[in-house]
Amino acid sequence: MDIQLTEEQELLRASVQRLLRDQYGFDVRRKIVATEQGWSRKHWNSFAELGLLAAPFSEEAGGLGGGPLATMIVMQEFGRHLVVEPFVETVVLCGSLIEHFGSQDQKQQFIPDIIAGDSIWALAWTEKGSRYDINNVTVTAKRDGGGYILNGEKAAVIGAPWSDWLIVSARTSGDRSDRDGVSLFIVDRRAANLDLQNFRTIDGRSAAEIRLREVKVDAGMLLGAEGSGVLALEQCRDIAIAALCAEAVGAMAELNAVTLEYAKTRKQFGTTLGSFQVLQHRMVDMFIAHQEAISLMQHLSLSLVTREPGGSKLASGAKSKIGYAAKFIAEQAVQLHGGMGMSDELNVGHYFKRISSFNIQFGDPAYHILRYARQN
């Protein structure tokens, strides 16, 4: 049950670790986030050269065939280093949508560019009133000759300002919350009449409000069958949740490590913080929360590999439980660092902010516990 990594997987882990240790220290990350662009093409190219962008894709699609476990390995390390580049958006979300639901032409047109690091993608599924419901879509797509015309607004689309391409969910039929009638479209982010209002996210990334006014899309850019977008997005959400959970687990590992280190060195009242029993027990609970999160993360990723039934329910369960665990660890890490935990200079607060953002992406822990409970 414990994932015993294959030699290939060990190699992947070791090479990501080495790359990030050498090139993605906290100071480097801070500088990347502070640039106007907010992410680093240079690092993205290094990821591509190392094969990280190819790792999860199947071999038929030109990838390395690593699947959900490769994603898990990469994301844990990205979580440890707070990597801001849009791996989840480009490779995990849009990449897997194209791989699993795209036509042959679409796969050939887009996946090699993703793997080479030449295109950045973002998934535009959220809207002002949708909260976390995938089927709650008001953007419309009307047939127009050989293509479609898209109208409406998407909200809080992570990575959109960085992207070359968007995958947009739009309604081709049905009412606002119907499961049927939502379709996915590949849209050029620089298309005419597509306007972005960019903003910074809590965790140092970039997102946008998107307005589509009579945006023309070719019929060949319909992704998957017309009207079946909700199913595709649900499947993609499970994969994305597994990736995000792995990222959170990586962040938790780092928070626990730095907090423990701090507790052993920082002195108060003539003794180390770690000698106070109340803090020892707190850190034990942080340790346990992390261990349980690792277990659930592995269990979820393995069940995606074997495509066990109930995988979607499990994804919600893991998102909720790991979300609460990550929040607990992040809050306690700040608390145990005292005033320093509030300082922007220290990395702890940045992990805290990444975890806060993780807990919103694709639904907060309360949303997912209810989704899990309702499938009981």
Added chain:
Amino acid sequence: MELQLSSEDAGFRDEVRGFIAENYPTEMRVPNPETDLSKEQMLLWHRILYNKGWIAPLWPKQYGGPGWSITQRFLFERETSRAGTLPPLAFSVTMVGPVIYTFGNEAQKQKFLPRILSGQDWWCQGYSEPGSGSDLASVHTKAVREGDHYIVNGHKTWTTLAQHADWIFCLVRTDPAAKPQSGISFLLIDMKSPGVSVRPIITIDGSHEVNDVFLENVRVPVENLIGEENKGWTYAKFLLGNERTSMAGIGRSTRTLNRLRKIVESEIPSDDPAYLEFIKEIARIELDVLALEATELRVVAQMSRGIDPGAAASLFKIRGTEIFQEITELTHRAIGNYGLAIREHPMSANHFMPGPEYGHTASERYLNSRKLSIYGGSNEIQRNIIAKAVLGL
């Protein structure tokens, strides 16, 4: 959650499952097996397992263990606990048995081990004393050597099921001048010896599980000393490590959680806001169980690859007991007004118990399970252990 099992392991699992279904005594299916069974009834399943050769999964083959792999032991534990069988008396099989075959001499092994396996001897644990709490090394019971005997005087307490016991294994102080942990010896005492008396302690759930055991000038033959004099603390710690291994209690928590779900479904209308609260809580605990189970599987997999589980037992003890306590609390809450009622002890058909049958043990289980975070090294002690052993604090 299912393990990916080899075909042999899957065959073994099916064999265990089938054996339980065919052989578990219906007499033992009572509302609360921990309190409602007589000694003879408790021993029924013990004897069936003994005859099958499955009574002591942890024991080496030479002493009567079945010679199972770590995975097989785990599967046996999991199947028996999922099926809700009453485990064989832990004090005999899990605790004193391994101490005897690990540290005892040949004569002691010959004398005691077969009787433990067959269920002929019922053992209880003489560790705790009044005032000792979680600090077990503060042993006051004295054993003074007099020729071929020790003369033992003292008072043991919280002694589980001592009312049934034939033997008690005791920590006694043999060197009053030494530091607390170095002057202790591990002594086996026949409960029929003159000077041994047992007084029931009734706990808040109304049951008689634990006792005071008084030792007044009890003469214990020197041959009943385990290992060396004054080395008892080493054996005691070894034993406590065994005590904590199976405390995740996944099977028990899963069963009681399913029961709770059924109670909520029949007690609370689905349009009542309380219903949503309950199903949310149930989902949360179900995920806690799942995470703990996945952690347990991870540790089992590591152990079968030869990796030391470290302080994993403490983690299982903490989370396993916290989870079970929450389930009993929610169950007590779910039955509403009938949570006021509690069954009378000793049991009698004449006593009236109101409300649906599924709620009859809710109050006593809620009360009784408070003990879980206290015994076997309180959860605070377990946190101390992890802090020291894992975090290096």
